[in-house]
Amino acid sequence: MSNANSKAADAKPDVFQAISDPTRRSLLQLLVDQELPVTTLTGHFPMSRTAVSKHLRILADAGLVKERKVGRERRYRLEPEPLLELKRWLAYYDRYWDNRLLLLKQLVESDEDEP
Template sequence: MSRPLASADIFVAIADPTRRALLDKLRLGEQPVKELAEPFAMSLPAISQHLQILCEADLVQMRKSGRQRLYSLNPEPLKQISDWIRDYEQFWQDKLGALGNYLEENPCSDT
């Protein structure tokens, strides 16, 4: 049985702040790699490596137009993260609710 690439893991893909910034830029629409690389102090090959990881995680799609490679956001896989976080939101709401109930039932006295 083959193991999936670590870079195909959506959590690994979004762990890097540069990749999160690239996803934010792609929310504005499809862009070529040169445009995506402008705000970063790194080489085009380094940006391309980040984009490759995002493509492997299916967060970004690439298409060729002539000699250019154009990248666009595919937000659908982010639902996996949203679903995962939602479970923890419910956990913390339950815990905070229980704490609130405890504090109401056991008020602190200022003596």
């Protein structure tokens, strides 16, 4: 494997990659208010515990969840700070759409004024 391919394979997922999957977004929603064990999280999805654990690993690699071991159980909690990057990125598009809607409003209102 070339050095570039090796680096790509070793790269950690970023926030955007991590939330691109609907299952991972659902996991984040479940963890908003509470820390939960993987067995409880698995009960919310039609997939194996191993599959849920893989999704949790991607979220953890992106810094979106923290894992801690309690006895034989692994519990997960949301770490919302990395979502600020997403919020900042989306804020640009909020301004974009606000400007577009303002222009549309001005266009519609100027047409109403014409006979």
